[in-house]
Amino acid sequence: MKKILVLALLCLSLQLSYQVQAKEAEYIGGDPEIHARVMGVSEELRCLVCQGQSLADSNSDFAVDMRGQIQEMMETGMNDREVVDFMVQRYGDYVRYRPPFKASTFLLWFGPFILLGVGILVLYSNVLGRRKKIEEAPLTDEEHRRAAELLKEGSGENKA
Numbered sequence: 001m002k003k004i005l006v007l008a009l010l011c012l013s014l015q016l017s018y019q020v021q022a023k024e025a026e027y028i029g030g031d032p033e034i035h036a037r038v039m040g041v042s043e044e045l046r047c048l049v050c051q052g053q054s055l056a057d058s059n060s061d062f063a064v065d066m067r068g069q070i071q072e073m074m075e076t077g078m079n080d081r082e083v084v085d086f087m088v089q090r091y092g093d094y095v096r097y098r099p100p101f102k103a104s105t106f107l108l109w110f111g112p113f114i115l116l117g118v119g120i121l122v123l124y125s126n127v128l129g130r131r132k133k134i135e136e137a138p139l140t141d142e143e144h145r146r147a148a149e150l151l152k153e154g155s156g157e158n159k160a
Contacts, residue, residue: 031075038071041080045087046097054097 042056042063049062056067066087073083084096093099101109139147 034071034074037074037080038067041070041074041083042067044084044097045095048091048095 039056043054045055045066047053047055047058047060047063047066049060050058055063055070070083073086078086087095093105099105099108
């Protein structure tokens, strides 16, 4: 009985693993010129599920649906710019792979450079502060004497 149950579970898991495989980006059909336009617009838009891929590169169900929606809009006569504007209106500037430069995206464009500049300033001020502390506190006569004793002891240990 156990063998039959294990065999049934194995067959079921093989069937499920076959169905879970990633889908290839499929050609939806229709005019090849519109398909080329769909893929061009899909390169400009980010997949909101994958977030690291464009709609053209992603094979998620969301990306497939979005490419189908883009194709439908183009078949109704919308041009590429109107389709992108519709997607931006619906999902915000985040859906664009290359967001435009404006006040709301200022940190997106210049944030890394600002952080780099702040980091360099902090590093420079730390190094400068340490240098000033070293220069401001020279050794006293007692510290010089103690250092000389330590050097004599150290050199004696190395010879032995």
